[in-house]
Amino acid sequence: MFTQEVNKRTKTTFKAGIGLLLAVGLASYFGFDNAVTDVGYRPEQPVPFSHKLHAGEMKISCMYCHNSVEKSAHSAVPATSTCMNCHTVVKTESAKLAKVRDSWENNKPIEWRRIHKLPDYVRFNHSRHIRAQIDCASCHGEVETMGVVTQMKPLSMGWCLDCHRNPQKYVVPAREISGIFTGTKTNEQVAQAIKNEQPSWGEGKWKPVRTKTVEAIGTSDHVLGQCQVAGVQMPKKLALGPENCSSCHY
């Protein structure tokens, strides 16, 4: 039906195609992996702010500056005014602080370089994790030891899910330096509130399943994650964080 020439060409094209696919596949797998591209990202900041000095030595709590972290999805970088709370009296002449003073006096924001960045299609909520008493260090490493902040974790989906499935392996319990829950409810208050909670519709035909307790962090007393893929029920696993897609992607 086909001439030999066509046959030969088809085969060559086919082989070349496979080769190309393999090359592209390998390159993207290794080349674009977050572990390769992002971990160790350590850009130079416009102001040589040292977390090691402020958090490590001065013991200023993370939440003094990143104060929106327990309320909001974002952990905001502080306004210049936060720096100036102290630096109107401390180190007022320091050359390193020239840009901060310039910002303050000329109402010009400092453009910090972003280190931890999730793709736009991922919704990560800081406050949820903080309120579950997951320490900053779980995802950011021990920032108080860093002179220049470096990305320590890949922040990839696999990495997120690993922890959602086996939090006991990864979660760093809340440390004093983070300041977790110092501003809002105590652990006991939250635990008590959850204990007191009765479903508003009582003991009906349908019995609600308790989804989470504070005491249970790191144990196996949680709902089973459910995710149907292609109509097939995925194996049930012990999970703390949700695993279904729309928990993070919408």
Place this chain on the structure above:
Amino acid sequence: MVKNTTEQKYWKSLDEVSANASIAQDYHQYSSTAGANSDAEFAAGAASDAADLTGTTVSRRGFVGILSASMALAATSCRRPDHKIVPTVKAVEYVTPGLPLHYTTVYAHGNAAHGLIVKSREGRPVKIEGNPAHSASGGSSSSWIQGSLLALYDPDRMKHPYINKGATSPDGRRPAPGYSSPETVLAAIADAVKKADAAGKSMRVLLGEHASPSFAALLKDVETALPQVKFVTMPAVRASNAAAANKAAFGVDAEFVVDYGKADVIVAIDNDFMSGADKNAVFNIRQFAANRKPSLAKPTMNKLVAVEARMSLTGTNADERIKATPEQLTAFAAALLKNVASASGKAASLAASADDSALSPALKDHAKRVATELVAAKGKAIVTVGSHLPVAAHVYANALNTALEAFGAGKAIAHQLPFSADVAPDLDTLRADLKAGKVGAVVFAEVNPMYSADAELKELLKKVEHRFSFSLYEDETSRISTGFIPTAHYLESWGDAVSFDGTLSLQQPLVAPLNPNSSSLPDLMLKMAQTLKPEFMTETKSYLDFVRARWSNTNWEEVLRSGIFKTEAATVAVSGLNESQAAQAAQQSAKIERKGEYVLLVTPSHTHYDGSLSNVSWFQELPDPVSKLTWDNAAFVSKNTAAKILGDKRAEALVTEYEKTELIRVKTPHGVVELPLWIQPGMEDGVIATTLGFGRTDVGQVANGVGANAYALMGAAQSVGYVAVDVEKTEKPYILATTQKHYDLMGRKIIQETVLDKLKKGEKELFEREEVPGRSKENYKALPPTIMQNFEYKGHRWGMVIDLSGCVGCGACITACQAENNIPVVGKSHVANAREMHWIRIDRYYKGSIDNPETIYQPMLCQHCESAPCENVCPVAATTHSPEGLNEMTYNRCVGTKYCANNCPYKVRRFNWLNWHKNKRTPMEFVYNPEVTVRMRGVMEKCSFCVQRLTEAKHKAKDDGRLFVHDGEVVTACQQACPASAITFGNSNDPESAISKTRNDERNFVVLEELNVRPQVTYLAKVRNVAENVAKAEKA
């Protein structure tokens, strides 16, 4: 049960009901020839060439070249781009990055105030909702209110004030912009007034309608201090017959506000009170629909009788729709009055003089029957008349409502619309002054007469020596003005507004003016007065000072927080019907004239109202609720009229190829416009209906050149109403973009309806349910057997119920969803290709004859099926089922196979054929909801049940130490906007929740239940308040 005749079947478009095609035939043709004919699943042209769409002609070889080049580029750019974090210098009070703030404000749609709660993220407003405490909005909103947000971020808003001292280039456009400052323009105005004064002339400031007591007070102060300045109210939609009739009948120079919730029998004579053409539509729909949801336990509902010549949204929602010619509309009101007067003994002398000679015997019978129903419901009956109808019709309605005891506290008509006095006398004076050369300068204050006025007034205004324009856009009128100052959007300015029942609200800005050159209109008025007379209100630095001073004895902060300040408006002062004056007014009332056999009706558009915000693309793409047309206005005619204009053969062709229409030339004594012809079921023969709001020439990229300007067809007296018209064909082909037939459901039992009688009798079987395999008919509440594993919902299980009896099809949900979920606008050509992106659509089905069909609306959105057909076919698991019953769509996983859309029985999935967001111009990106991903080309999307709102509510519950979201704590965007409260949403696992209770209603049904896909969305059947034995109007 309804007989299964052809007449009783549902149909969506003309070809289905045409002589030889039934729905069943459609279906079989579709199955056997797979789209070989016009009844195919997709609209003609849906499969057109990709190169055609993108406007590029990349060859296959070229494509591979580009592909490899981009791969090479990608390989060299492994490092991620640098992202900046830019915090503020001083921390802003109350603002936490990532958390929204909600502010109350008020929007005055003309003189109808709507209290709002606006959501702001990082200092920019992103979503508008109604304020539940406000009497008019009641927590809901309309498409118009939702879309007003996009106008704030419109890149086409003029940024610069300019002055060019009257110089115009040959093409009528101003030359190289002489950009200036607002102060210079104001100084030029002062100069112009001085010159005019010296010449014995004065200045006119033309204003639109407003609802602000403070603004009215300011204008009064300015007029007192500056006798050479006169303010004239000149709304684009001019229809003052209601106010004129009220003045004659009761001495009340205002329009009434009708509370439809207080009436059991409503007769609307050509009054489209539900559509966007009515400024109070949100209030009207809410009050009307509140009494439209009967159940077996409470089988009561109101009855709406619509008498009309065109097919309006209100007419399609009527229990009984009586078709009449335009001349018969007033006569119908007269006949009603005669009958009611003889039954009640009131208004006898007016009734005697009322002229109902235009009515046919059949219509007289109808009038008699309807009058009996009205009298029987005395005290809870009302007759309303379209604002465009002649004074006589309004006078008769006033007499009717007096006789029916509809006036007074606690009755249907208790209030009047603020600042709704008859503007016609003032406009007549203006015209006379202009003709007499008494006007030396004119300021167009957010009015656009060069677009909306009649030809004569346009010429007169152009002749005024000094012309200045204050406007959001550099519009048609700004083009002929010598000076221009941009105005601020209502979300950028301070002010106040009063609602009809006396509720006062503060208009609180959400954001400083995006354009520092702009100021609010009241601010400009104040500054203008202060420039003209420096000693005027020296202590008042801004309009905010003025408002605050007026509000000094209230708790300012508290009003800002709650959004309302309750005062009691006086009940409408209707002491007694002045019959002789009313009869005189009816006698002098203009008659509807015809030229030959045709008469034209011009009304405000449902989607565009007066055209002032036509540049909002959401309005352009919102389908008209009845015709489902987008991006155009058309000449709506009946099939018979189309055959008369175009010839039988062409009209017959239009039945099947309705999108490929042609332009007809419409000529009135006032102007000529070419409009595409559209065959609309339910139209009276000889009537041509079209809408205002289109045909802008100078507003912005979106609206320029879209549709035709129907203002040009109207004369001095009114810009809406019936006018004699001459029609001829042009044979110019024209394509209209409609969403009407896309995603056809092939005649399956997807809508259900019943009549009130059955509920009253307590019949269990309200409608015939679809047979479901494996389940007996009696056992219809049980789940049918399935081979799939039953899904276990352990926590929340989100579900929705939509009440088809409440839904009027207004489309507020569509725009609310668009705003909430960053849904793109695709443009006319893509809508024509069935590529519109709305996540929720409203299907419109007709039933019965093409002459006067019954209509039913059904909102259709992702049904979030338990065993979803889409999930089974996705090869990459981009669409999955959540433990809470959502059908999740993971955009970043989607590779765009579109298998899911093909397998979806409800046709609710939308594919991003192109990167619709690519051409967004600054500052339009600020309108995006930061909680929702902006989707890229090549991915599927669909309704998410507002998962971002669910997440937020669950976070709140967890923060409060609760396991579950309270019932009613989470509302979806469509539910929140719905003025009819037709949507219930909540946790269906909770037997006490509103949704569980609603689902127990006997009217509950599942669309396409026989597929056993188990949707989380169910519907309540529509109920019509007609006796089963009442003959249909058009048959009589």
